Amino acid sequence: MHIPVTGDGIADSTHTITHWGIVGARIETESGITGWGFTGTHAFLPGDRLIASCIRDCYAPLLIGEEADRTEELVKKILYYPAMQWIGRAGITQLAIAAIDTALWDIKAKKYNMPLWELLGGATKDVLPAYNTDIGWLSIPLDKLADGAKRAVESEGFPGVKIKVGSSDSTIDLKRLQAVRKAIGPEPMLAIDANGRWDLQTCLQFCKEAEAFDIYWFEEPMWYDDVKIHAELARQTRIPIALGEQLYTPDAFKNFINAGAVHYVQPDITRLAGITQFLEVAEIIHENHLPLAPHVGDMGQVHVHLAFSHKACSMLEYIPWIKDAFIEPICVESGYYKKPVLPGVGTTPTKKALEKYVVG
Numbered sequence: 001m002h003i004p005v006t007g008d009g010i011a012d013s014t015h016t017i018t019h020w021g022i023v024g025a026r027i028e029t030e031s032g033i034t035g036w037g038f039t040g041t042h043a044f045l046p047g048d049r050l051i052a053s054c055i056r057d058c059y060a061p062l063l064i065g066e067e068a069d070r071t072e073e074l075v076k077k078i079l080y081y082p083a084m085q086w087i088g089r090a091g092i093t094q095l096a097i098a099a100i101d102t103a104l105w106d107i108k109a110k111k112y113n114m115p116l117w118e119l120l121g122g123a124t125k126d127v128l129p130a131y132n133t134d135i136g137w138l139s140i141p142l143d144k145l146a147d148g149a150k151r152a153v154e155s156e157g158f159p160g161v162k163i164k165v166g167s168s169d170s171t172i173d174l175k176r177l178q179a180v181r182k183a184i185g186p187e188p189m190l191a192i193d194a195n196g197r198w199d200l201q202t203c204l205q206f207c208k209e210a211e212a213f214d215i216y217w218f219e220e221p222m223w224y225d226d227v228k229i230h231a232e233l234a235r236q237t238r239i240p241i242a243l244g245e246q247l248y249t250p251d252a253f254k255n256f257i258n259a260g261a262v263h264y265v266q267p268d269i270t271r272l273a274g275i276t277q278f279l280e281v282a283e284i285i286h287e288n289h290l291p292l293a294p295h296v297g298d299m300g301q302v303h304v305h306l307a308f309s310h311k312a313c314s315m316l317e318y319i320p321w322i323k324d325a326f327i328e329p330i331c332v333e334s335g336y337y338k339k340p341v342l343p344g345v346g347t348t349p350t351k352k353a354l355e356k357y358v359v360g
């Protein structure tokens with residue numbers, strides 16, 4: 001499915017998009033349970049077709065006829081299938097497996113007639129604060145940015161917001177940051193996100209000035225895979241570093257954590273080959289006494305379950321683009337997530353959405 005984003009489209013420092021892409025897997029069982037799972041993309045159809053063919057042609061034949069609720073065993077089978085592992089331990093293969101893994105967990109949760117958070121042992125918290133990212137795109141002009149942030153905090157009750165930075169001239173971002181802090185006042189959480197755009201020198205200069213605005217975290221300041229420069233930035237600024245949305249494996253997370261290069265860790269099931277590996281990474285994060293703040297490539301549909309259930313997680317990002325395509329949309333009231341109630345993992349689409357948004 002390709003589902004329109006807010007307004008005519010949005011941009012950050014690196015991406016310009018008009019639709020969110022949902023590339024999915026539907027798994028049917030002999031007992032009549034249907035599991036749904038998906039990964040998130042920028043709705044680039046040729047790329048989406050590659051993921052879909054990876055699901056259909058490479059992994060589906062390995063699963064047909066298997067016992068559907070042997071979740072971890074089946075995920076391991078496709079994750080480490082030698083001929084596929086040879087060509088992809090990152091990228092398209094992980095996105096494809098994410099859709100399948102999520103569908104398998106959906107089957108299990110439906111079989112036990114529970115929402116995923118309950119299947120995973122129950123909620124570890126009563127309240128889950130949401131922070132709003134959809135007010136903060138780089139494509140939003142300054143006056144609208146400040147107004148939107150103020151409205152999110154004052155009228156809609158969000159305890160926090162995140163705004164994009166990473167312009168070619170970082171003084172523009174400082175002005176935007178200053179305006180938003182002024183508009184929302186000193187209390188609400190305010191995070192920034194450069195989507196990997198800047199270099200160390202730019203970040204160091206920027207952070208020196210930005211420290212005055214009480215930044216909750218600085219997300220993806222520099223190139224996604226470079227551990228060394230993030231560790232260096234972490235040593236030289238008081239602003240905490242957040243990252244993880246572009247990491248594909250538990251080892252990649254270990255490398256950043258062991259180097260002291262990350263303070264808020266942001267795994268995402270849609271890139272991390274699904275819920276099974278997410279849980280593995282969540283344990284690593286927890287063992288290292290770091291906070292987990294999921295990125296929402298699924299726009300929160302599954303992550304809301306994981307955030308309620310895992311002890312390392314105390315907040316969740318909010319972007320409302322695709323929620324109405326599902327029979328149980330994510331729901332934020334007065335800035336806090338509601339616990340899902342339906343059995344499954346939150347990925348069952350409505351018939352209407354399938355009719356309206358499915359593309360070739």
Ligand SMILES: [Mg+2]
Nearest residue numbers: 193219220245
């Ligand atoms: Mg981000």
